[in-house]
């Protein structure tokens with residue numbers, strides 16, 4: 313094992329060691345990269361990984377960041393362990409060590425990642441990617457450099473601020489851990505040309521979740537539902553996404569009126585009309601449903617939209633109306649009536665034989681409630697007339713019933 317040298321990396325945070333970063337302008341240029349291993353011959357380094365596929369995401373991103381750096385060398389996976397120049401695998405960590413690798417050209421070169429400290433979870437992927445990129449830098453022949461403000465990947469300690477790279481938008485992270493100085497070191501060994509910034513680029517934490525299939529909307533099955541949505545749930549990436557259904561209303565369906573978040577196994581949704589609920593009352597007009605999937609990184613699949621036109625169900629007119637005239641000196645009539653659930657009553661007055669056909673403020677009769685009497689009518693004109701009784705949907709004035717008409721002759725004054 314002559315010439316073999318292992319180098320180790322520790323996490324600054326784990327050691328309780330906070331590094332004070334010097335200003336970038338004060339960092340000595342010569343210390344920004346260090347070459348200590350022999351370069352590999354040719355332009356490729358064949359590697360074989362014994363890691364299970366849950367590590368692929370981080371390893372692939374680390375490999376890609378070196379392969380696209382501009383240095384004239386590439387890491388290439390091989391299916392044959394015998395032909396591999398580098399083997400990558402897990403190892404039980406020693407102390408604070410997270411990973412280690414042989415430095416530069418070396419027979420039986422290895423890269424070992426700590427089985428306990430490195431993680432394959434979505435949230436840990438940027439960190440694990442950084443770790444792989446650091447160790448691959450050793451494999452290329454690079455040694456540690458002092459910490460600088462440039463977040464060089466080849467520092468001996470991973471600086472949390474450099475690993476927790478800025479997230480440009482939800483579900484993405486800065487997936488290229490290399491700095492210009494890291495690439496300069498590789499170009500010094502292998503030739504090529506340092507690719508100009510931006511080396512750093514946003515990568516998605518997770519692939520787009522799968523889109524829902526065969527989304528349909530069956531028309532309403534009763535007076536009190538908008539319809540039934542059905543769809544086929546894809547069988548891929550199971551356990552990583554949920555189904556989201558948005559009910560949208562208004563012109564252009566721009567208003568999100570209600571959102572359902574459903575388990576992936578759900579493939580059917582009946583949207584009932586509940587005028588008493590704040591999100592169950594639906595104004596007449598277009599109704600759109602947007603269906604999509606959303607994963608744990610908040611990425612969403614393409615939307616599938618189905619559209620219908622909604623008209624609220626016809627309200628039943630007031631029934632069983634009974635009137636009691638002059639139950640008290642200040643009250644014209646006490647009344648009772650049977651109304652649909654959640655509806656309120658409106659009463660309109662007209663001359664005899666001219667019952668109002670619609671609700672109209674100009675002829676409205678004042679209704680009130682008096683303890684001991686119940687609902688009452690006030691200020692009813694005397695003499696012969698006609699009362700039209702309407703049920704009114706509380707969710708909006710656009711929904712009223714047909715009138716129930718009742719001829720009356722209101723006496724001038726209370727008897728006695």
Ligand SMILES: [Zn+2]
Pocket residue numbers: 319320321446450456467468
């Ligand atoms: Zn190292």
